Amino acid sequence: MQKTMAKDERVPRGMSRSGLVLFSYGFRPFFLASALWAIVSIDLWAAFLSFGIPVATEYGTLYWHAHEMIFGFAPAILAGFLLTAIPNWTGRLPIAGRPLAMLFAVWCAGRIAMLLSSSSGVMPAVAVDSLFLPAMLVLCTREVVAGKKWKDLKVIAGLVVLSIANVLFHVQVVAGQSPELPIRLGLGAYVLLVTIVGGRILPSFTRNWLNQFGRTEFPVPYNHYDAASIIMGAVALAAWAIAPEALITGLCAAIAAAMNGIRLYRWRGWNVWPEPILFVLHGAYLFVPIGFAAVALGTLGMPQVAVLHVFAIGAISLMMLAVMTRATRGHTGRKVKSSRLTNYSYVILAAVALLRPSAELIPSFSSEILMASAIGWTVAFCMFAHEHAPFLCRERKPLVSR
Known part of the structure; x- marks a missing residue:
């Protein structure tokens, strides 16, 4: 028994040879399930819009759609990312096996409960759904504190905001109110996490790729400007959540757009365009300054629904798709290279991010735009699921790199 334990202890994190492959590392169940739920939930929404098929009518189909995008689909990807990244940050063992399966079951229960709420x-349904984000918050806080990685507590703050926003969303819906505030709070939390984590991984990945070829056009290292950009972004997002049409919100958002645009320029992403799996990270981050610009335009009359979809699909969902494809390949022992199918998924989802906000800008074609966007979204995530499901479900990371 002792020999067996000693042998297991020598196996690197995420490379256990025993147990169900799907629950050997946090990214596996959550990345796969999030892609599948992205497909199912948006297609149910499209079926409601096109054919009037009833979906969660007691809760409200519109509110169900908004909730499942912000507090159903997206938290699963965030969970998969954090449960994989935090062990790397802290040096602690990842959550795997039965504990991971139980956490995943809580997320699944929330999706089923909300769908069958009628x-x-x-x-x-609200009670069941409200369990997952606090569970993730407790789990991630424990790992960060135990690893004494105090700088990573700012990521935990994003989970705090999401947990509060989710509960507030339910409270307002049950009270018969429109949950506009929690929608903007939730989206703002994700955008802020993109600016924090994106500022960590984009320059690093870009520098490492350029260094392989002996090139020296490296991104500008993290400095006070990056911190100022994040803070300005947080201020603009808070103002947008509370007073989306106030002039001060527009001013803060315009400054945040400029600062984040300059920040992206400092990372010199054009140098990595030959590597789509890396270039797409820069492309997704481009929607951060575009989103802030849309917030500024929202104070001048641009429909708020259009504004939030710039953030929701471009800055958040496209970044999540990019991270999922990269992490799945890297953590299953494959070369971090995107296939042609994956590249198509990037292009299609980016096109949806540009197309969907126009539904409110061109009302006469809103139905056609909504359907085209739903189809594009479905195709992009079907491509991910088709290509990456075997990696996530069946194949373990080899002990010797390929």
């Missing part, structure tokens, strides 16, 4: 009751 049958099971809204309040029981």
